[in-house]
Amino acid sequence: MAFNADVLIVGGGIAGLSLASELAVRCSVILMEAEQALGYHTSSRSARQLIPSYGPAPVRALTVRTLEIIRAFEQQLTQTILTPRSFMLIGSETDVETKASGSMQRISHAEALELCPQLKPASFDAAGLDTTSVGTDTDALLDYHRRTAEAAGARIFTGSRVHSVQQLATGWNVGAGAHAIHAGVVVNAAGAWADELAVVSGVRTQGLRPYRRTAAVVHVENQPDPQAPMVAAADDAFYFRREGLGVLVSPAESEPNVPEDAKPRPEDVEALIAKLNTVTNLSITGVQRSWTGLRTQAAHGIPVVGFDPEAPGFFWLAGQGGYGFQTSSAIAELAADLITKDDAGDLHLNAALRPSP
Ligand SMILES: Cc1cc2nc3c(=O)[nH]c(=O)nc-3n(C[C@H](O)[C@H](O)[C@H](O)COP(=O)(O)OP(=O)(O)OC[C@H]3O[C@@H](n4cnc5c(N)ncnc54)[C@H](O)[C@@H]3O)c2cc1C
Structure with a gap:
């Protein structure tokens, strides 16, 4: 036509x-x-996480404005689009200091462990928390x-x-x-x-350029609390958060890829599980589903x-x-x-x- x-x-x-x-x-x-x-x-x-402290300054400004706009139209809807879910960054003192910007506040090691007891205490030195971060449908x-x-x-x-x-x-x-x-x-x-x-x-x-990023929902023995923050390594080694009865995990990789319907590689998911079983007590027992998407940037x-x-x-x-x-x-x-x-x-x-x- x-x-x-x-x-x-x-x-x-x-x-x-x-x-x-x-x-x-x-x-x-x-x-x-x-x-x-x-x-x-x-x-x-x-x-499905919106993080006002994440990214370079123009991105952070756009995120704050996006949240204002979504909150305004969400009031007219019967369904919920945004759900409070904090974002916690963990890692070395230098990595956290470098990445903690905007609305992210530094918190103590003990506070971080209280928010996410599944983290092994020796796996990080420093932490930051963005309580303005939300999950989104x-x-x-x-x-x-x-x-x-x-x-x-x-x-x-x-x-x-x-x-x-x-x-x-x-x-x-x-x-x-x-x-x-x-x-x-x-x-x-x-x-x-x-x-x-x-x-x-x-x-x-x-x-x-498109860059691969893989994620999976895994079964665990030690489930984080439903209110627990999303946790990300400040050196981009992984992130995880509760997802229904499982846990959403990602190796947070950024690997160049051609434009295509990208698929996860089993070895990437296995390496991630091995890593998370070292730095956390989640005790991952299996994979429910996994996927890969392309994040495209200049x-x-x-x-x-x-x-x-x-x-x-x-x-x-x-x-x-x-x-x-x-x-x-x-x-x-x-x-x-x-x-x-x-x-x-x-x-x-x-x-x-x-x-x-
Ligand atoms: C694992 C992972 C986790 C992420 N987590 C977050 C997060 O927590 N928060 C966040 O904000 N972002 C996140 N992102 C990034 C976010 O998903 C992307 O930035 C966003 O989806 C990009 O949207 P888009 O519309 O530009 O691209 P797409 O959703 O890929 O849409 C582009 C569309 O264009 C179509 N198209 C291409 N060529 C043509 C053509 N010639 N004719 C017609 N149609 C065409 C394609 O089919 C496609 O549907 C994540 C990404 C990944 C992979």
Whole structure:
């Protein structure tokens, strides 16, 4: 079918859907997702934690704003999207000192052990706690954005991979599955495929690289308390937190990978279990399920958000790395302002995220 829209969003993960819900009340929006299900790739594979003290300064500012926005719309909903869940960093004095920023407070060794008695006392020297961190129901969040976008008139198509993007004097002609779309603005929210989409569109790439990250839910003999914080090693060796009757664990690896439907490697999960059985008393007895997602980022580690400086009407919404949920609503708000208004709010933040020439 043939369509016209002010804005065509490529990618139905948290980035594309949160922008669609913000933008659809302002202009006509079409979203194209290659897979049969929205959120199929990285957005269904996260640890579902929003951590205001995590990441570089622009990311922390975006996280604080995202929490404000989600809390505001959550009040109108019957379901809960955010649940209090602190975030605790452990490690050497130097590693914790380096990483403890923003809303993270230093706590004593004894306090850390009280919060998570499953940690072996000799496995860390120092700790920090972010009590403003929360868990999030990512399925509910994705579905909220889909419903809001569609209620405002956005048309969302799954199973429609964008295969051709051609720049015209009047905007862009896009081929997606069996559809042909003419749009004034094309938004690149293609996650791990963002640079590939740029190539298809004849636009210079931004050096975005996908990195593997694996997670698993494991059975344990010593379950952390339901109120216990998520615990992460400050040297990025692992993290874990309670998940239902099991424990969600990750080796917190960041290994370059091609854009693909990434799968976990059994040896990575086995090595993680061996490590956690050394530094904790969780006593992991088996694996319930495991998965791998791709965290895509530019070399500077900050999301890339804004119009391409050389290709008018081509908008980047990519490189969210390990912060895609915690920055989603603030980035969507900024992106919608940049697309529909001259005034784009926080100019300092806007400049930090701008695509490279
Ligand atoms: C193990 C793990 C734990 C994480 N934990 C957290 C966390 O606790 N908190 C947090 O904030 N973040 C976390 N993240 C990061 C977060 O999940 C990502 O930043 C976020 O999901 C990225 O969303 P996205 O929409 O950019 O990408 P995606 O969800 O991958 O969406 C991009 C979509 O674009 C589609 N697409 C690509 N090319 C095309 C095309 N040509 N045509 C049409 N569609 C196309 C893809 O099919 C895909 O669905 C974690 C990630 C991993 C892997």
